Amino acid sequence: MKELEKFKEILKFHRLRITQSRLAVASILIQNRETPFTPEEIFDCIQRSDDLYCDQVSVYRTLSIFEDLGLVSKFLFHGQAARYMISISNKNTPYHKHYFKCDQCHWVEPLGDCILLKTEKRLEKKGYRNLHHHIEVTGLCPRCTT
Amino acid sequence: MKELEKFKEILKFHRLRITQSRLAVASILIQNRETPFTPEEIFDCIQRSDDLYCDQVSVYRTLSIFEDLGLVSKFLFHGQAARYMISISNKNTPYHKHYFKCDQCHWVEPLGDCILLKTEKRLEKKGYRNLHHHIEVTGLCPRCTT
């Protein structure tokens, strides 16, 4: 499993330890690269699994570290718990930054290249720095439309 | 004050009562149309004011109603409380949908026309419905860059 190696490599590079908890969270995220999961959902997956273990608090702490390392992206969907998704690509499924998310079936669809790149370039020219952004498009997908 | 009349008019139209609480929240939002405020900040402003009064819970309930009526927009800034901002224009300051927000000084800058319109049109053609979106750009503004 090439992606788990990537997680290990980056942890090592930053002199962070490769622990049960971190491997557990990483493998759940890798197994579900199409759907953004809440910390609780990740925790539930780990509990249901026989060979993974991680405390709920450590799920939060691990996700926060993975986010700092750029390994996962954090999504804020209106009034819900934050959701996390792996942000490194494998050859079959390239990494997308923005998604549409169906309110009903939770289906997630990549929105293609980032539409904000031009806007950010413009701001950087004006002296803005450390730019981050988050785009959220929600609604009903064709299958859920009555 | 023309904008407060707009609030009253729309409340009346929906057969909602014009109350102290709603007028208080509305006037704070009108006085601060350039900065998105959290419910708590709005509550603090009201408490500091001599002639306004509203319970903290009613601030939440009022903001939720105003959002349903399209009078305010809700912003989710990474890991913080939600922020609300008036979403009706007056002649001097036209209404913008998306903003840059400085992490340090909380300065807010409109980002011009919505860059997502094209994307949403494309999705609607494919059968997606009830589309909503939220864009958040954060960083350091030129004045806060060392």
Add this chain to the structure above:
DNA sequence: TTTTTTATTGCAACTAAATTGCAATAATGG
């Protein structure tokens, strides 16, 4: 203007999401 109706409020209690402090534990370098 007064009375009646009922939407709205204020309070307290509650829930959900996430964070923190700290002693116990386990991963890594030597």
Add this chain to the structure above:
DNA sequence: CCATTATTGCAATTTAGTTGCAATAAAAAA
């Protein structure tokens, strides 16, 4: 294999927001 120290697990806490319900006040009716 041991020593060091990052990380964990647990309980307690914080923060943001919600809910139930009796009291209140806005608006309609008389």
